[in-house]
Amino acid sequence: MSDVNVIPDMIADPSAFEDDAAFRLKAAQAAIRRECGWHVMPNTALSGVINTRGGSVIRLPARHVTSIESLTDRDGNKLAYAYDPETGLVESLSGGFPAGIAAIRYEIHAGYDDAPDVQSVLISAAKRAGMSPVGLVTSQSTNGSSASFDVVSLMQAEKDKLKPYRLGGLP
Template sequence: MSDEANVVPDMIADPSAFEDDAQFRLRAAQAAIRRECGWHVMPNAALAGTLNTRGGTVIRLPARHVTSIESLTDRQGNPLAYAYDPETGLVESLSGGFPVGVAAIHYSIHAGYNEAPDVQQVLISAAKRAGMSPIGLVKSQSTNGSSASYDAVSLMQEEKDKLKPYRLGGLP
């Protein structure tokens, strides 16, 4: 086995061709929001995947604001009987319990918000702040006696607080 097999490529393969422009900063801020929330948040989109479960009668899908569940099956493709509560985002088994194991449940859903101005405001704010800070430089800002430090594309506590209703796992 050669040493080349253990070399992990750089995230930016050619730094001389890299542009830290507005589009890049928007994508970086969007990634920070999605990381903070634990799912894509917006727009409403078709999602499909698998869930690992320990069984039980209640599961949570890996998204909030689920607008439709096209299918929920076991790993063999057998439909599961369920009730979905859009207020809590929880899915209850109507047949005694969900299957147990890795990739035990397969789902196909639509989820996400088409409009979320508060999320978009956080996105724009974080992207603009990133444009004012050279990469890697930590800035400090003081407003009304409070100070906050942040790096180029991290979210400030105030922004994280605005995203609380959109976090995966929390109640609406």
């Protein structure tokens, strides 16, 4: 009988796991995206929903929005808005945004095509992870009970470089 409360290991077979440059780059990229709260690079099409409390101003879940293709309520009705690319804020022009879970649907293009400072943080973090004497995986769990990883972490100086790219922060 299997225990439904056992969570499988993220790396099922550590002996077959490759702690190589490609993996370290992916891990560093994930750390940057977690730190910033959005994908940062490259500029790409994004779509999704926003939970709101209503009001006249919302923030899209991305920075450097280069176009807004669609902004609708949950029923598909177009919303009238003004977008300020400097702050990333969107203002309702029709008395307020709808409130609730998944109240607003969006289709946008966002992200940077060229951000060498972000790329330098990516390379630095990936190289540092490669210098770890034990690699990224430092221990593995038994029966899914626990795991400990020396995950790529960002140093304070790297976090400071990412401040302009954080979601919610003003440029």
